[in-house]
Amino acid sequence: EVQLVQSGAEVKKPGESLKISCKGSGYNFATYWIGWVRQMPGKGLEWMGIIYPGDSDTRYNPSFQGQVILSADKSINTAYLQWSSLKASDTAMYYCARPRSFGAGNSPFDSWGQGTLVTVSS
């Protein structure tokens, strides 16, 4: 069974850094892209970007480029989303998700993590 398990909720202050994780199991982690999706409180889904753990090829939504960094460590089947300096506007639920097609970034997400709630407040 494919599973994506995300790290727990975080409460941070503006200006702090943060790295959240998404651990995959039940499939060959290195050969499927992993995407990240933001959902601000009461709002819709926003596609942030995707990373291919096999070679760390990364595609960013221009709206998020320079604001976050996607990374992955295929040796421990884990993808990461990180910020160097959080803002209050980063408060949101963040989901990792796996596309349904092997090796294809342009494929819809059929497996999702449970979400990581990030709260940024002074």
Added chain:
Amino acid sequence: DIHMTQSPSTLSASVGDRVTITCRASQSISTWLAWYQQKPGKAPKLLIYKASSLESGVPSRFSGSGSGTEFTLTISSLQPDDFATYYCQHYNTDPFTFGQGTKLEIK
């Protein structure tokens, strides 16, 4: 970037109704379109991919159609479990943007 617009934003309907949600793309995306269902506090669930292909395990009352720039999601006979928010997403060229969502409410 390709912009996705859903209509309506909110839809009130009753159990047993047939409902249709529309999604329009700002440029042609062939059939590279997916539909998701999201319930409060839960991750989205994939319903339809490639515009009209039903994901495994999804009830047959859900169907999708369209190509190019205009797409629809139809629920043939609403069940109590179907009241949720629905999103379309293109996956033609990145960024693979989502529509703004359609909240399906009980009338």
